Amino acid sequence: MSLQVMGKTFRHGVHPEEHKEQTEQLPIQRMPFADRFVLPLSQHLGAPCKPAVNVGQRVQRGQVVGEPGGFVSMTLHSPVTGRVAAIGPRRHPNGSLVPCIEIEADPYSTQEIATSPAVDWESLSLDDFILHVQKAGLVGMGGAAFPTHVKYKLPEGRRCQRLLINGCECEPYLTCDHRVMVEYAQAVVRGTQIVATKLGADSATIGVELNKPDAMLALDAAIPAGTNIRVASLKVKYPQGAEKMLIKALFGEEVPAGKLPLDLNIVVNNVGTMLSLADYFDHGKPLIERVLTVAGPGIDRPANLMVPVGTPVRDVMRHCGLNEETRQVVMGGPMMGQPLASLDVPVLKGTSGLLAFTDESISHAEEYACVRCGQCLEACGNFLNPSRMARLARAGRWEEMENAHVADCVECGACTYTCPSGVPIVHLIRAAKAAIRQGKAKAS
């Protein structure tokens, strides 16, 4: 048995209430197809993809509709059989207008996937493997949506010594990764095995927090004998799912500031990504749908749903019963998620949850002066001084913030969560980062 019972963890961090009981036992259900789908051409970090279809053209579910616009870019597939209704600007969840492909679903279609046959990954060279991952449209499904194949492109002098699969899901409310690990343990392990083999990793570790014992058992049972994959347990703590924190927790090593895990010869992937990767290489199915958690006090029928990418949030909410009292809808987790101004935005590849909060459940933190209690310092996994950052940000002293390593901040929100004075620390830091970027852009 490769399961460890003692949980590892990193220093600092916070323990928000988990709120996972709402959905953690609910099996993943399939969301019915919506009438219209909106696919932003840029759902990942990097260059947007180029549309490969024309308005009015019929597309089949799984068909390529967007070609990558460079190496750091992805292929985009249609999540539905239907007709391209429009190509033009639509609202992105972050509020901006971005170029999108809008697809009208064919109500009479059987929604058969246009798959290519399973890929014989074992015979692929590493470069071809990377090309395939790009063609599958795989991005990191934990939230940041970093193109997965870019992570596999190892620079000169680096190798993937350790493969780390992130199953922490430390954000409250979210249980989609949890359900994926329980219900698709085989596929997750299979995906891990594919990547570990292709990258030549010495070992692969799946890190799971101790509040998901069933996931750990399921994964453990799914690991075939004789492989170097193991499941590692972690104490429950936020932000353990941040990859640098996870590496610190599991291996006790710190990724140098401003560097990538690859500098320690580590590649980190999310469990959801592993599932999609296995789907592609075993069944030829690209990333056209994903599991997400719909929960929160404003939802009547919380659920873990398999949702086609591009489904409007409004349809998902209608499906799960959006409460009349809902005052806030959040895409992602409650600590780092994006508040939505409108429900007419699509679910993206990186969307891990949709949460609805009612008036009572929103913490209206009253703001007091910072008393330098130091709670934020004890919360910050990056060992920054958020209190000072906030004070500097208020005074507009960007240069000193840079010297205080504002760039190291991952905006996990632990400081703001813990602040007794209700100072919007992350918000100030985000604004400061934007101002610093702007200043730099102006200078150059």
Next chain:
Amino acid sequence: MTKRDPHLLLQAAPFLRRGITTPGLMMDVLLGLAPLVLAAIYFFGLSAVLVLLTCTIGAVATEWALSPARPRGSSIKDGSAILTGIILGLCLPPAIPLWMAFLGGVAAIGLGKLMFGGLGQNLFNPALVGRAFLQAAFPTAITTWSQQGTITEFWGLRLSSWYVPFTHWVPDWLRILLEGVFGPQVDVISSATPLAFIKFGGEAAPFNNLLLGNTAGSLGETCALLIIICGIILAFRRTFDWRIPVSILLTVAAASGIVWLFNHDSPSPLYMLLSGGLLFGAVYMATDPVTSPIAPRGAWIFGIGVGLIVVLIRLWGGLPEGVMYAILLMNAATPLIDRIAQPRAFGRTITGEVSA
């Protein structure tokens, strides 16, 4: 199609809060002070009530009148002014004229806090500023310690409490009125504090008395045992940084211990720890988060600094007690400490370079 849903709020992440607030923290400290207040009332009777009350009124009134926060008085509800008043009251002698106690409260909040913009902006501990102001202004009144009354003399007021402002004199009608209501008034019988005893000749008070508070001294600082218990509870509740009192006490014990080893005439470490305002200062005043370093390493430096200055002043200085000045001096050094003792950022060396 892309219209905004009007009922949706656009508050930024994170959407969860821990639910502990700054007034809550203040309340915690106030509760942690409650046993000391009760002990002060037990030991010193009605005088204690009056002194604590006047200090607090002085502090709160100043906060109300001068605070830049609008609407007027809104900054009182964070509880910090009340806390300052009570802490100041607890480090005053019971026989202090009430008008001075009031003035102390005014100076504490006015000079110590509002000048810098109110809560969280001050650079010196307000209660200590008030106390130091009084000490410098009225050195005799503030070092006139009266022996504690017993419970039977609870109503026995000290005449000096009623001095008319700017004088040390009580009008006859007031004296007659007070005697009519409360019975014969006690005049101050001054009595040296244990520390003054040992400094200016005389023998040490028994440890039992120090521990239980049966000595002369300021209202809140006499009962060592109670302070230790409350301090431990507050430290476990994480109301303040435990490193600060621990490092202060360890430093004082170590430094005075070394001196004591070479010269048995100087007070023993245990005596140093239990006498005077050291425990009270270490637990309730040095730990003021606003004026002490924020990072753990800074807290250690701060505590060691306070401890060393306390020993320096107590053993070689002209004053019997140095806790107040030690904390004020380290308050002044706090920005410098904060500068050199930032936490080591993740993935960096202690100097801030990217770790190899």
Next chain:
Amino acid sequence: MSGNLLWIFVSACLVNNFTLYYFLGLCPFFGVSGRLKTAFRLGLATIFVMVITSLCASFLNAFILPHARYLQLISFIVVIASTVQFVEMVIKKISPALFRALGIFLPLITTNCAILFLALTQVKQDYNVLEGLIFALGAGSGFTLALVLMAGLREEGELSSVPAVVKGTAINMILAGLLSLAFMGFAGLFAAG
């Protein structure tokens, strides 16, 4: 003897701190304490000038002043002015970077009354050369200490929302007052020894 020297040092540095007790050198104390780095450097430069002035004053006192007492003030001020000029030249030669950093503050040391006071007091107290040297070191480090503490407080204060009415010199005065209040704790330090 050594006890006396210790007393001279502690007295000049902490107990009777030139700035916080005698109100000396307030111009640089308020003028240069805005930035910690310059404050510290100016403090060091002042210590240096003080030490040299002390030596010169001892020399003058021993050989020249007995003949012409009334020239005391004039000779001292000339000595200080030329010392500062000399220090300025030396720093410029040795470390142009430091010279640029100190800028205008270096020649301003001339009008730092702390230095003249140092020379006058040293003569008045009849300190010998060694005592004078210790006195200068103590006074200089006391000045530097006050300056650096003040600079730290002021830099921190910049992040606070000081009310408009108090801003400027008023808040600096009050800060200095509180600092001076804190330094009162050193009263009588080592007086017995």
Next chain:
Amino acid sequence: MSNHKPADPSQYYAEFVKGIWKENPVFVQVLGMCPMLAVTNSAMNGLAMGCATTFVLVCSSLLVSSLRTFIPKQVRITTYIIIIATFVTMADYILKAAVPDIHKELGAFIQLIVVNCLILGRQEAFASRNTPVRAVCDAAGMAIGFTFALLCLGATREILGSGSIFGFSLFGPNYEPWVIMILPPGGFLMLGMILLFFNWLQQRKLRRRRIAGRGVTT
């Protein structure tokens, strides 16, 4: 300041008056802090210091402005200092002879007038560029403004700190003196308070002017 308009008595008056209030060296320009704080623990000391400073400032201004065409630019500061030092030495000896008690109390601070930046500042900024009459007017105004400030601070500190003014007891023997006021921290705090008061006056004036201005436009 250094314009060459024909001499006009009202101008001399303006030069004289500006130093007393509008450009008060202490409250407005914040110059000469050291003697300002060091000797003001009583009104009498403040006054004596003020008189000595007045003497030195007026005499040096007169001399400097008379010699302004002869002093080489390169050594002007040194020359000023030597001139000032001479007058300070004179003032020192005069005070020592006339009022030995006060001289003793002021100690070295009389001699420290040499490095009072107010005096050097006036030579450099005004006396060296103006006629002797104008320079004397300016110096007298500044000196009186300085003395006024010294008196203000000295009187408040003495009243609170010893309950007396110019040595006369004000409140009788039962007065509880605020010792802090004659100690160094009291000096800083009191001056801080006075400056705060001036700030407040200025802000009130600005606010009123703004309100008045708005009244005109509407």
